[in-house]
Amino acid sequence: MKTILEAKNINKYFLDPVKFHVLKDISFTVSQGEFVSIMGKSGCGKSTLLYILSTLDTSYEGELIIDGEMATGKNNKQLAVIRNEHIGFVFQFHYLLPEFSVIDNVMLPAKKLNRKPLEEIREDAMNKLRLLDIAEQADKLASRISGGQKQRVAIARALINDPAIIMGDEPTGNLDSKNSQNVFNLLRELSVEKNLTLLVVTHDQDFADKTDRIITMEDGRIIK
Amino acid sequence: MNWRVIIQIAGRHLITRKKQTGVAALGVTFGIGTFIILMSFMTGLNGMLDGLILNRTPHVHVYNEVKPSEQQPVDYYEEFKNSFNVVRSIKPKMNQMRIHNAVELMNDLERDERVKGVTPQVSAQVFYLAGSIQLNGRLNGINVLDEVKLFNFGDYIVKGSAEELAKNSEGILLGAGVAKKLSLEIGDRVQISSFTGDLYHLKIVGIYQSGLAEFDNVQSFANVKTVQKILGEGNNYISDINVKLFDIDQSKQVSKELERVYDISAVDIETANAQFETGTQIRNLITYAVSVTLLLVAGFGIYNILNMMIYEKMNDIAILKATGFSGKDVKYIFISQAMLIGLIGGILGLVMGFMLSVAIDHAPFETEALPTIKTFPVNFNALYYIVGVSFALISTFLAGYLPSRKAEKIDPVEIIRGQ
Ligand SMILES: Nc1ncnc2c1ncn2[C@@H]1O[C@H](COP(=O)(O)OP(=O)(O)O)[C@@H](O)[C@H]1O
Ligand SMILES: [Mg+2]
Numbered sequence: 001m002k003t004i005l006e007a008k009n010i011n012k013y014f015l016d017p018v019k020f021h022v023l024k025d026i027s028f029t030v031s032q033g034e035f036v037s038i039m040g041k042s043g044c045g046k047s048t049l050l051y052i053l054s055t056l057d058t059s060y061e062g063e064l065i066i067d068g069e070m071a072t073g074k075n076n077k078q079l080a081v082i083r084n085e086h087i088g089f090v091f092q093f094h095y096l097l098p099e100f101s102v103i104d105n106v107m108l109p110a111k112k113l114n115r116k117p118l119e120e121i122r123e124d125a126m127n128k129l130r131l132l133d134i135a136e137q138a139d140k141l142a143s144r145i146s147g148g149q150k151q152r153v154a155i156a157r158a159l160i161n162d163p164a165i166i167m168g169d170e171p172t173g174n175l176d177s178k179n180s181q182n183v184f185n186l187l188r189e190l191s192v193e194k195n196l197t198l199l200v201v202t203h204d205q206d207f208a209d210k211t212d213r214i215i216t217m218e219d220g221r222i223i224k
Numbered sequence: 225m226n227w228r229v230i231i232q233i234a235g236r237h238l239i240t241r242k243k244q245t246g247v248a249a250l251g252v253t254f255g256i257g258t259f260i261i262l263m264s265f266m267t268g269l270n271g272m273l274d275g276l277i278l279n280r281t282p283h284v285h286v287y288n289e290v291k292p293s294e295q296q297p298v299d300y301y302e303e304f305k306n307s308f309n310v311v312r313s314i315k316p317k318m319n320q321m322r323i324h325n326a327v328e329l330m331n332d333l334e335r336d337e338r339v340k341g342v343t344p345q346v347s348a349q350v351f352y353l354a355g356s357i358q359l360n361g362r363l364n365g366i367n368v369l370d371e372v373k374l375f376n377f378g379d380y381i382v383k384g385s386a387e388e389l390a391k392n393s394e395g396i397l398l399g400a401g402v403a404k405k406l407s408l409e410i411g412d413r414v415q416i417s418s419f420t421g422d423l424y425h426l427k428i429v430g431i432y433q434s435g436l437a438e439f440d441n442v443q444s445f446a447n448v449k450t451v452q453k454i455l456g457e458g459n460n461y462i463s464d465i466n467v468k469l470f471d472i473d474q475s476k477q478v479s480k481e482l483e484r485v486y487d488i489s490a491v492d493i494e495t496a497n498a499q500f501e502t503g504t505q506i507r508n509l510i511t512y513a514v515s516v517t518l519l520l521v522a523g524f525g526i527y528n529i530l531n532m533m534i535y536e537k538m539n540d541i542a543i544l545k546a547t548g549f550s551g552k553d554v555k556y557i558f559i560s561q562a563m564l565i566g567l568i569g570g571i572l573g574l575v576m577g578f579m580l581s582v583a584i585d586h587a588p589f590e591t592e593a594l595p596t597i598k599t600f601p602v603n604f605n606a607l608y609y610i611v612g613v614s615f616a617l618i619s620t621f622l623a624g625y626l627p628s629r630k631a632e633k634i635d636p637v638e639i640i641r642g643q
């Protein structure tokens with residue numbers, strides 16, 4: 001099975017306000033098609049780890065390999081390209097650009113990638129929206145749809161460039177239980193039907209139980 | 225760099241903030257509009273004054289100045305060569321007003337390839353007579369058609385025409401002041417008395433008005449031959465030669481050459497109108513100073529709005545960076561925003577500048593001093609419009625640069641974590 005993500009001995013310190021060893025010797029891999037969840041108490045370093053794995057945070061020790069490519073040591077511009085091409089990110093707070101339509105939000109990363117003609121990108125985006133059952137909202141302003149819908153749009157956006165891995169930081173954390181269920185089921189479907197690789201931080205035990213593998217953290221360490 | 229998506233995002237940000245964008249753009253519009261208007265008007269004014277003075281002034285004026293000899297007899301004495309000689313009460317040598325060998329000199333000048341044209345003048349002291357009134361005056365003999373061609377003499381003829389004078393060897397273009405004092409009109413006859421007392425009847429074929437009263441009260445113009453006859457001189461009697469060059473910048477050099485080679489007085493246009501250049505420069509300076517000030521104010525407006533917008537758009541910036549836009553992309557999004565404001569404001573400024581210039585150009589402006597000017601002078605030069613837009617883009621770029629740098633540097637993790 002192909003390895004999509006590999007973390008080797010990742011250590012991170014916060015220096016402010018006092019020196020604080022937040023991540024301690026984190027090593028693990030995620031293989032193609034796996035649905036992995038990360039659990040742990042609040043404050044144990046899950047988000048911090050995810051920011052490093054998603055290449056947004058570059059001040060750490062250790063090595064990060066994404067889709068066979070060494071991400072550690074690359075400059076900001078190169079990392080932006082990696083994120084654009086290989087990583088789809090879903091946040092807890094559905095970060096959409098409020099002034100753009102739903103479909104424009106989904107299209108933006110593909111426009112940045114600039115590999116396909118505009119018409120094809122629009123077609124792709126429509127397909128992703130259909131996949132997430134939200135195509136009828138395509139032309140609405142992103143600020144005019146509900147929270148659950150926003151999160152589904154964010155997932156559609158994460159999918160637009162067919163990334164190697166989708167990362168989520170408590171993607172259902174801000175939704176009611178019905179919408180949470182909904183979003184989880186969608187992710188599960190994507191994992192099974194599209195053979196997508198997913199790495200999702202959650203504090204929801206039910207959610208985690210239904211994933212392929214659970215990584216449990218405590219005080220900046222992986223304990224299981 | 226994928227400019228299409230960058231411009232799309234920038235444009236969207238602006239469209240959703242129509243009011244702020246409008247205010248910022250309006251600042252630029254006023255800056256550029258004012259620049260265009262000032263520039264067109266000021267240079268129009270410069271051009272008009274150039275037309276009034278420079279176009280009508282010979283580039284080199286050749287004449288025979290009455291002055292004491294530079295070399296006094298004592299200077300020729302070998303014995304006093306090394307001594308300090310003081311000569312008191314020097315008087316000019318008996319000298320004629322005419323230019324020596326004027327015809328040859330003119331031929332030489334005509335052949336010079338730097339020279340566009342040459343006109344001769346004969347000047348005579350006369351009295352204008354009407355009934356018992358006797359007016360002191362000066363009658364200039366000119367080749368009127370050449371004067372029209374080279375020195376825009378036609379601009380001075382307020383009634384009648386140059387052609388009439390050229391046709392009529394007994395014709396005269398009477399100074400407007402003279403005509404008024406003597407109550408004479410075009411078609412009347414005027415009596416001229418030369419210094420020797422001979423009387424001549426000349427027919428008034430036109431009225432001459434320069435706008436300078438001291439001129440118009442004494443000067444009149446007739447053909448060269450007519451004045452030579454009044455003076456009782458032959459046709460090689462020429463008192464002044466006016467030279468027009470192809471390149472005005474050579475006038476100093478040419479006048480020096482003439483003085484050296486022909487032993488004659490020659491004054492170039494720059495020396496004769498030294499104060500002129502200064503006026504032009506000061507007008508340009510004022511124009512640029514006012515425009516730059518206005519643009520500076522507009523620039524600060526844009527700087528503020530962009531700073532505010534970046535503050536509001538922290539989330540967007542974080543999301544763009546998280547989804548693969550680089551810091552540079554984000555920087556260019558905000559710089560594009562500033563420059564779009566500059567472009568829109570600038571183009572509106574051009575339109576405003578142009579429309580007001582047209583209005584000014586049609587506003588009546590009549591003054592005794594400038595008989596040929598009927599409306600305000602405006603210079604419609606495409607260059608100012610190009611400079612104006614460039615100004616707008618450069619100043620908005622500068623205004624947008626610092627805030628955009630800030631956006632480039634924003635750490636998305638901090639924003640995402642902050643929520
Ligand atoms: N910028 C920072 N500076 C200092 N300490 C921080 C910073 N960000 C987070 N921390 C601390 O690091 C620890 C891990 O935070 P985080 O990764 O957000 O935890 P989790 O997502 O597991 O709840 C927490 O104790 C938090 O207070
Ligand atoms: Mg967290």
